[in-house]
Amino acid sequence: MAKKVSVIGGGGNVGASCALYVAEMEIADVVMIDILEGVPQGKALDLQQSAPIQGFDAYVTGSSDFAALEGSDVVVVTAGFPRKPGMSREDLLKANADIVRNAAEKIRTHAPNAFVIVVTNPLDVMAYLAWKTTGFPKNRVMGMAGVLDSARLRTFVALELGVSMQDVHAMVLGGHGDSMVPLPRYTTVGGISITELLSPAQIEAISKRTANGGAEIVALLKTGSAFYAPAASAAQMVQAILKDQRRLLPAAVLLEGEYGMRDLFIGVPIILGGQGVERIVPLQLSAEEDAALRKSGDAVKKTIAELGL
């Protein structure tokens, strides 16, 4: 296959699941990179052996050497510690910053032309750190969170209404944290806003469950956090880039005045295509929505400051 996607943290649950989804999409060969010697190699071999059964033609390999990044079109960064019950995403800050900084340095050296999708938490800050460390143009570095948070909102709406998950579209903006901003107005079923289909109390409950979506799963798993949906979200972003789909979806990107904020990464609607972040889509937010987004921005800024970036 002509294209190459590398997953740093490919030995972990999010990374390995992402490798699986990308391989099955048949859009690129996949390299799983992880410092745990043997794990990425073993998981890659296992995954490769599912190819004849699942019927996909893509090579999947594993490596513990970052030089394997060479020639990557897209690098997905999932490496880092997951949350444990009771932890916020911000609690992971210091430990994961070291991991992401190192990964970004390796990407800069071995894959200087790649697009970078950051999944490691706290996501918005880690995406900012990766952008700073690589020195890549802003269209080539982004954080995956909006697709995941919107997918959670879509799921809860579909379950509440008993309709197809595919007919529900949603928009969740802001940082990937407790202050994320679900936008019911822009959440639709077959083009109809949920404000016409659900009561304010139902919408409130669904929005809350969305913002708490990651923690709900951490509380159940106890030893880690969600991985299928985060991995599928990252894979969808990889596909949008490699197939130049120009999809409109929320992602954490660098703001330079858009939405009244600057010098931070936070989730806003973008067009994602062959050039990466092709543009940021402006929305006319209500005073309440705007205030919620700024509050989320303040939370991200505070975490960036804690890292001394």
Ligand code: LAC
């Ligand atoms: C979640 C973690 C991965 O939202 O941030 O599940």
